[in-house]
Amino acid sequence: MVFLSDFSDSRDVWARDDEAAAAACDLLVRYRETRARSLALAAKLDPEDMVVQAMPDASPTKWHLAHVTWFFETFLLKPNWPDYQEFDPDYGYLFNSYYEALGDRHPRPQRGLLTRPLQAEVLAYREHVDAFMGQLLQSEQAKTLRDLVLLGLAHEEQHQELILMDVLNLFSRSRLKPAYDTQWPQTRAGRRGHFRRLAGGKVEIGAQGGFCFDNELPRHPVWLQPYEISDRLVTNGEWLAFMEDGGYSRPLYWLSDGWALVQAERWQAPLYWENKDGVWHQMTLAGMQQIDLDAPVQHISYYEAAAFADWAEARLPTEAEWEFAANAGVLEQCDDVVWQWTQSAYSPYPGFKPQRGAVGEYNGKFMVGQMTLRGGAAITPLAHTRNSYRNFFHPDKRWVFSGLRLARDVNAQTDADNEESFAVDVIAGLSAREKHLSPKYFYDAAGSELFEAICHTPEYYLTRTETALLETIAREIAADIPPDAALVEFGSGASHKIRLLLDAAPQVTTYVPIDISEDALQSATARMARNYPRLALAPLVDDFTRALALPSAVRGSNKVGFFPGSTIGNFNPHQAVAFLRQVHRLLGEGALLIVGADMAKDEPTLHAAYNDRQGVTERFNKNVLARINRELGGDFNLDAFEHLALWNPQESRMEMHLVSRIDQLVNAAGHTFAFKAGERLHTENSYKFTVPAFTALASNAGWEVAHHWVSDAPHFAVFNLRAVPLNTRD
Numbered sequence: 001m002v003f004l005s006d007f008s009d010s011r012d013v014w015a016r017d018d019e020a021a022a023a024a025c026d027l028l029v030r031y032r033e034t035r036a037r038s039l040a041l042a043a044k045l046d047p048e049d050m051v052v053q054a055m056p057d058a059s060p061t062k063w064h065l066a067h068v069t070w071f072f073e074t075f076l077l078k079p080n081w082p083d084y085q086e087f088d089p090d091y092g093y094l095f096n097s098y099y100e101a102l103g104d105r106h107p108r109p110q111r112g113l114l115t116r117p118l119q120a121e122v123l124a125y126r127e128h129v130d131a132f133m134g135q136l137l138q139s140e141q142a143k144t145l146r147d148l149v150l151l152g153l154a155h156e157e158q159h160q161e162l163i164l165m166d167v168l169n170l171f172s173r174s175r176l177k178p179a180y181d182t183q184w185p186q187t188r189a190g191r192r193g194h195f196r197r198l199a200g201g202k203v204e205i206g207a208q209g210g211f212c213f214d215n216e217l218p219r220h221p222v223w224l225q226p227y228e229i230s231d232r233l234v235t236n237g238e239w240l241a242f243m244e245d246g247g248y249s250r251p252l253y254w255l256s257d258g259w260a261l262v263q264a265e266r267w268q269a270p271l272y273w274e275n276k277d278g279v280w281h282q283m284t285l286a287g288m289q290q291i292d293l294d295a296p297v298q299h300i301s302y303y304e305a306a307a308f309a310d311w312a313e314a315r316l317p318t319e320a321e322w323e324f325a326a327n328a329g330v331l332e333q334c335d336d337v338v339w340q341w342t343q344s345a346y347s348p349y350p351g352f353k354p355q356r357g358a359v360g361e362y363n364g365k366f367m368v369g370q371m372t373l374r375g376g377a378a379i380t381p382l383a384h385t386r387n388s389y390r391n392f393f394h395p396d397k398r399w400v401f402s403g404l405r406l407a408r409d410v411n412a413q414t415d416a417d418n419e420e421s422f423a424v425d426v427i428a429g430l431s432a433r434e435k436h437l438s439p440k441y442f443y444d445a446a447g448s449e450l451f452e453a454i455c456h457t458p459e460y461y462l463t464r465t466e467t468a469l470l471e472t473i474a475r476e477i478a479a480d481i482p483p484d485a486a487l488v489e490f491g492s493g494a495s496h497k498i499r500l501l502l503d504a505a506p507q508v509t510t511y512v513p514i515d516i517s518e519d520a521l522q523s524a525t526a527r528m529a530r531n532y533p534r535l536a537l538a539p540l541v542d543d544f545t546r547a548l549a550l551p552s553a554v555r556g557s558n559k560v561g562f563f564p565g566s567t568i569g570n571f572n573p574h575q576a577v578a579f580l581r582q583v584h585r586l587l588g589e590g591a592l593l594i595v596g597a598d599m600a601k602d603e604p605t606l607h608a609a610y611n612d613r614q615g616v617t618e619r620f621n622k623n624v625l626a627r628i629n630r631e632l633g634g635d636f637n638l639d640a641f642e643h644l645a646l647w648n649p650q651e652s653r654m655e656m657h658l659v660s661r662i663d664q665l666v667n668a669a670g671h672t673f674a675f676k677a678g679e680r681l682h683t684e685n686s687y688k689f690t691v692p693a694f695t696a697l698a699s700n701a702g703w704e705v706a707h708h709w710v711s712d713a714p715h716f717a718v719f720n721l722r723a724v725p726l727n728t729r730d
Contacts, residue, residue, distance in 0.1 A: 003395075003500065006121050023443075026138055027142060027149055028138060028440065030153060032130075032530060034072055034153045034156050034157060034381075035130060035156065035161060037125075037381065038064075038065060038156060038160055038163070039065075041164065042065060042728060044180055044181055045061055045167065047482055048118055048400055050062040050119060051114070052112055053110075053112025053113075054166065054173055054201030054238055055399075057652075058169055058170070059108075059111050059153040059266075060111055060114070061165055061167065062113055062275040064096065066091065067096075067097055067159065068156040069122075069126045069129045070091055070092065070096065071156070072129055072133055072152050073086070073087070074102065074358075075152065075359060076148060076152065077133065077136065080136065080145060081132060081135070083132075087129065088117070088125070088508060091125065091252055094106050094114060098361065098401025099358045099361050100131045101358040101361065110456060116318050123381035126238050126472060128269065128556070133357060134681055143622065148517050150211045150675060151211075151362070154384065155307075157380075157381040157384045160381055161381070161384075161401075165379070165399055165400060165401065167180050167285075168272070168283065172283040177288045177547040180285040180286075181285055183284055184286040185531075185547060186286065186289065186295070187292070187296060188234075189292050189295045190294060190295075191232065191294075192235055192294075192548075192549070193232035193234070193405065194232075195229065195231075196230075196231050197226065197227075197410065197646040198226065198228070199226030200226045200227060200321075201220075201326050203320070204219055204221050205219065205225055205324065206220055206224075207219060212630050213390070214354060214355065214360075214423065215348070215352070216349075216365055216366070216390055217310060218351045220350050222320045224318075224324060224407075225660060227407055227408065227410060228407060228410060229325045229331070229405065229406070230405045230406050231327075231330055231331055231332050232332050232333050233296035233337060233338065233403050234296065234308065235406065236292060236294070236295055236297050236549075237278075237294060237551075237555070238297070238312075238548045239297040239300075239308065240280070240291075240293065240549070241549040241550075241585065241586065242312075243268070244588055245311070245588070248267055248268050253308075253310045253311045254306075257395070258306065258395070258443050258474075261301075261396055267304070270282070270297060270298065270299045271299040271300070272284075272303070272397060274288070277671075281689065282299075285379075288691040293552035293555060296337050296403050297403050298338045298401055298402065298403045299398050299402065299602065299714070300341075300391075300402060300403065301396050302341045302371045302396070303395055304398075306341075306343070309404065310408055311585075312406060312548050313408075313582070314407060315406070315407055316343040316404060316410075317343065317405065317406075318407075319372045319390065319556070320344070321342075322340065322405075323374065328376075329550045331357070331405070333405075334375055334376070334387075334495060335375045335376030335377075335380065335385045336376060336380075337400060337403065338378070338402055338403035339373040339374070339375050339376065339380075339400060340375045340402070341403075342371045342402060343371075344371070345370070345372070345388070346367055346371060347368075352364070366392060366606055368395060369394065371393065371394075372390055372392050373391040373392065373393065374387075374389070374390070374391070375643070376388075376389070377402075410424065417682075423452075423638055425437070425438060426632060426669050427671055430671075430673040432681075434682065435673075435681045436681065436683065437624060437682070439656075439683060440622050442621075442661050443625075446623055446626070447627070450616060450623055452578070453511055454616050457614055457617075459609050459611075459613070460609050460617075461608070461714045462566060462598055463565070465715075465716040466566070466596050466716050466718070467497065467713075468711065469709060469716060470497060470501070470564075470718065471500055473531060473709045473718060475504050476507035476709070477504070477594060477707075480592060480720055481505045481508065482507070482558040482560075484507065484509050484557055485507055485508045485559070485560050486508070486538075486550070486554035486559055486560070487501065487505075487508045487510070487512065487560050488560065488561045488562065488586075488587065489500070489511070489512070489514065489561075490514055491523060491563070491567060492514060492521070493520060494520070494524050495513055495525075495527070495563075498562060499674060501562065501594070502532060508535070508560070509535070510535070510537070510538055510554050511532070511535055511631050512540060512550060512554060513525065513528075514540045515541070515544070516543050516544070518541045521539045527611055537606070538551040538553040538554060545579055545582065546582070550587075559587075559592070560587075560594065561583055562594070563583075563594070563595045563596070564594075564595075564596040566598040566716070568595055568596075568687075569597065569685075569686045569688065570685065570686060570687075571687075573687070574695060576701075579701075580701030580702070581702060581726065583701075584701060584702045584723050585726075589725060590722070590723055590725045592706070592720060592722055592723075593703060593722075593723070594719070594720055595721060596716065597694050597718075598689065599688060599689040599691075600696065601688070601714050606647050606688070607647065609654075610656065611645050615655075621658060622658065624636045629668075631666050632669040633669065634667060634668035635667050635668070636666055640660065640661050640662055640664055641659060641681070642658070642659045642661055643656075643657075643658065643659075644656070644659050644680070645657075651685075652689070653685045653686055653688060654688065655684070656682075657680040657681060657683060658681040659680050659681075659727065660676065660679045660680075662677050663675070689712070693727045701726075702724055702725070702726030703724065704722050704724050706720045706722045708720065
């Protein structure tokens with residue numbers, strides 16, 4: 001590895017005595033630095049490495065070095081520098097890539113057969129062209145050629161990235177798994193992504209000022225519906241959950257062409273992943289490395305990205321959504337990890353017209369059959385990308401440094417802590433023919449305190465009954481919990497009831513509380529750490545209905561879920577099945593899930609529980625109006641509404657409503673809403689179950705009842721569910 005060693009430091013190699021003159025000619029300086037970086041990348045390779053072509057999509061490093069040189073010779077020197085002496089006329093045939101206007105060329109799949117010219121001759125070719133380019137860039141013509149020079153430099157930077165992609169693919173095919181650079185930095189791990197809501201509307205996308213490729217133009221308006229986009233990339237741990245849930249073996253997530261590839265190519269994991277003795281590794285530029293579950297997944301095709309997004313009940317962002325979010329500053333890991341697939345086909349912007357001649361073939365001729373990627377990768381040269389940059393590849397390509405971030409449409413299930421979400425849902429709910437609000441909006445700080453007070457009223461039996469039942473059966477539940485178990489609580493709150501199980505099951509080694517409130521989670525975790533010093537804690541800040549993967553700390557542990565409080569009753573049957581299926585995917589087959597569910601019972605008991613004599617439930621119900629007043633500029637008169645809780649026998653649920661006492665107009669979130677006297681605002685459902693009904697519900701979601709316990713009247717049940725193979729979904 002000595003033939004290019006003098007070029008290993010691309011910042012020093014072009015230092016000259018006349019630094020002042022070089023500084024004045026910034027284009028020349030940039031040209032020399034860019035050209036030197038290509039040689040620095042090649043300096044880490046042996047001559048044998050530089051001639052091999054690993055696959056038809058790749059090119060040998062020697063060919064890359066010559067091709068980018070041919071670009072400057074062909075488009076700048078030959079037409080603009082009369083004194084230029086062509087290095088070798090045959091190089092135009094050997095190193096033309098795809099420019100039809102410039103004549104025939106060597107077949108791309110056969111570039112690995114080019115043992116000639118020798119490497120020394122290619123390096124001499126580069127020096128020859130660089131010498132004449134130095135003259136050209138110091139001439140008066142340089143000003144008029146600036147845009148074309150910048151295009152050539154950007155083109156070379158693209159090939160610098162391709163050199164690394166192609167070398168990794170080449171080295172991955174060797175049994176020796178050689179490292180390109182043992183010190184190559186690994187992708188940093190980090191937290192998982194959170195969805196950020198953007199209002200959308202009429203926005204503009206496309207380049208605005210400075211150098212850009214022609215496919216980034218013209219800048220133009222687009223209309224975006226409100227959407228959410230993850231602020232970080234999907235992780236290896238989340239991808240592994242997809243794999244373990246049968247992601248590569250179940251066609252329901254896949255586009256037709258993608259599923260055909262999965263079967264034909266026998267895909268079972270991202271490219272470069274290998275399972276060694278039950279532990280996943282991946283080939284990197286630093287050699288074979290163990291997978292970091294908290295680092296972003298990479299080397300996946302569009303088909304895989306789309307399948308994962310479908311599995312995750314989300315989608316890929318459009319390129320317009322991605323660009324708008326990047327410009328808004330809400331995206332992390334934007335351009336320094338992996339290129340990110342979008343769901344947008346690579347096509348011309350409205351009004352796009354390619355240049356005439358060979359240079360016009362640079363982008364326009366590829367605008368069919370490919371998908372757009374946005375961002376940038378760890379191997380992308382610094383300052384090469386921008387938010388408007390449009391990369392593109394065929395949807396089956398996996399050797400690209402590619403990953404994904406998720407997006408989703410705005411709907412009623414979005415984050416209750418998001419003020420904009422609250423406003424959207426209030427406007428939608430109060431505008432509906434049958435007015436309604438989601439019960440999740442009860443639980444601001446005041447609402448949470450009121451609910452704690454409800455749990456202590458004499459009429460509200462649920463908390464007391466469930467706690468007493470858990471105290472009685474805790475050891476029986478613990479008998480089913482396997483050793484080295486991770487106990488996962490969905491909507492953990494203050495983590496009170498979980499202690500009954502922890503005290504009875506010393507075989508639990510890790511506790512994973514999942515809650516959307518980071519403050520509540522930190523407080524509860526701190527208390528648990530004091531009370532259970534030997535218990536490993538792995539808190540997860542997330543919407544428990546949407547969590548995609550568990551913390552890497554519980555990888556390999558037996559999973560047991562805990563979902564108490566009859567919170568399952570706040571979902572309608574379809575939502576309950578969807579939630580239980582999501583839990584099934586998260587915990588995996590064979591996992592256990594302990595669920596508390598309130599049983600159907602006599603109407604007087606139910607009516608009393610939701611209409612306590614102290615009026616706490618009434619204040620809890622009306623607090624949602626007070627919250628609208630506080631947070632959305634509302635003017636609800638709470639005394640003008642009456643609390644109503646009633647039993648709906650047809651749906652087997654208790655319902656809570658607020659009933660307008662008078663005809664009235666109410667303002668909130670910048671809108672005005674009319675209420676007639678007697679009109680209801682539906683605020684909550686609480687479904688009540690029978691053992692057969694809950695068993696059927698669980699079965700539809702891939703769970704079988706291993707055990708169940710029912711308390712004395714007023715009846716409350718705890719079900720111990722076991723995950724069975726799940727082959728279908730709604």
